[in-house]
Amino acid sequence: xxxxxxxxxxxxxxxxxxxxxxxxxxxxxxxxxxxxxxxxxxxxxxxxxxxxxxxxxxxxxxxxxxxxxxxxxxxxxxxxxxxxxxxxxxxxxxxxxxxxxxxxxxxxxxxxxxxxx
Amino acid sequence: xxxxxxxxxxxxxxxxxxxxxxxxxxxxxxxxxxxxxxxxxxxxxxxxxxxxxxxxxxxxxxxxxxxxxxxxxxxxxxxxxxxxxxxxxxxxxxxxxxxxxxxxxxxxxxxxxxx
Numbered sequence: 001x002x003x004x005x006x007x008x009x010x011x012x013x014x015x016x017x018x019x020x021x022x023x024x025x026x027x028x029x030x031x032x033x034x035x036x037x038x039x040x041x042x043x044x045x046x047x048x049x050x051x052x053x054x055x056x057x058x059x060x061x062x063x064x065x066x067x068x069x070x071x072x073x074x075x076x077x078x079x080x081x082x083x084x085x086x087x088x089x090x091x092x093x094x095x096x097x098x099x100x101x102x103x104x105x106x107x108x109x110x111x112x113x114x115x116x117x
Numbered sequence: 118x119x120x121x122x123x124x125x126x127x128x129x130x131x132x133x134x135x136x137x138x139x140x141x142x143x144x145x146x147x148x149x150x151x152x153x154x155x156x157x158x159x160x161x162x163x164x165x166x167x168x169x170x171x172x173x174x175x176x177x178x179x180x181x182x183x184x185x186x187x188x189x190x191x192x193x194x195x196x197x198x199x200x201x202x203x204x205x206x207x208x209x210x211x212x213x214x215x216x217x218x219x220x221x222x223x224x225x226x227x228x229x230x231x232x
Binding site for chain 1: 148150152157158159160162165167172173175207209211213219220221222223224225226228
């Protein structure tokens with residue numbers, strides 16, 4: 001079975017500092033996608049960043065970047081210059097084939113991040 | 118561009134009742150996936166609809182059923198509600214198969230409480 005593990009249930013960081021959230025996954029697929037989503041108290045799941053496994057270059061989106069280690073099946077999220085609005089639950093997710101070209105998401109349990117002023 | 122919308126935002130039901138949750142997909146998206154998120158957990162895949170057909174199902178009993186309409190909006194129906202069905206129900210839309218696009222975009226969710 002394919003699984004996603006987030007080993008840090010809670011983390012905190014001071015405003016303007018950098019924090020790294022960890023994620024490992026297990027799969028027998030060779031081509032797949034990985035995602036980080038954030039879920040603030042408003043509950044809406046918001047895409048932060050995505051990585052395609054066949055791309056060696058790590059994805060970046062403004063202050064958010066990933067460290068993708070395919071052989072180690074590791075996919076960590078780095079948040080630079082943390083802002084109060086980054087306070088949220090962060091979920092790592094792996095996309096698994098459903099049928100045809102469509103996929104479903106397999107999720108970790110999440111990391112609750114608090115950014116302190 | 119209109120995002121994913123869900124209705125209602127909150128719902129309270131009693132055990133044994135039936136409920137219907139609704140989702141409107143993002144413009145141009147033909148695939149809708151439903152997830153159940155229990156308190157303190159990550160979402161769990163319920164099923165996915167592509168062009169009005171069920172396209173995959175997670176480990177949920179048959180009393181969880183769905184529909185997708187020609188405009189790609191979708192419904193999730195749950196019969197014979199149980200206390201453990203209390204959760205946040207998330208709908209996500211994406212582009213499937215031809216014009217394949219990997220990313221799923223989520224609605225704000227429906228919070229269901231079963232008493």
